[in-house]
Amino acid sequence: MNLIPPDAFAGRQRVDAAVDLDDVSRCPCGARCESCGVERPDLAVHTAHTQLGVMCLTMCPRCAAADCAPPVSLGTAVNLVGQHASHLGIDVDQMAAAMDAETDRRSRPASRP
Numbered sequence: 001m002n003l004i005p006p007d008a009f010a011g012r013q014r015v016d017a018a019v020d021l022d023d024v025s026r027c028p029c030g031a032r033c034e035s036c037g038v039e040r041p042d043l044a045v046h047t048a049h050t051q052l053g054v055m056c057l058t059m060c061p062r063c064a065a066a067d068c069a070p071p072v073s074l075g076t077a078v079n080l081v082g083q084h085a086s087h088l089g090i091d092v093d094q095m096a097a098a099m100d101a102e103t104d105r106r107s108r109p110a111s112r113p
Contacts (some may be wrong), residue, residue: 017097021102029045035063035070045057046064048069
């Protein structure tokens with residue numbers, strides 16, 4: 001059962017410029033991996049795409065290679081998505097619009113020469 005009405009996001013703000021949702025240049029790197037908790041010198045910030053939005057996470061190489069977001073509570077996920085949006089200089093509605101645009105681009109058939 002879908003509890004979200006189909007027109008719930010009809011008023012979503014459009015993003016005027018292309019936004020790279022995977023840009024982590026302004027995201028802070030934490031002291032430990034947010035997935036396994038290890039403290040290492042080779043931690044890096046990575047993005048995880050979720051149904052709520054894109055979040056930035058400090059991860060060790062092993063966890064980043066697993067290519068899945070660590071298990072977090074819904075409230076934590078909402079906060080992480082909001083924080084990443086602010087690192088990008090957009091709000092969560094603009095992030096959702098950018099995600100929609102990305103999905104639309106991928107679903108279009110390739111043009112033939």
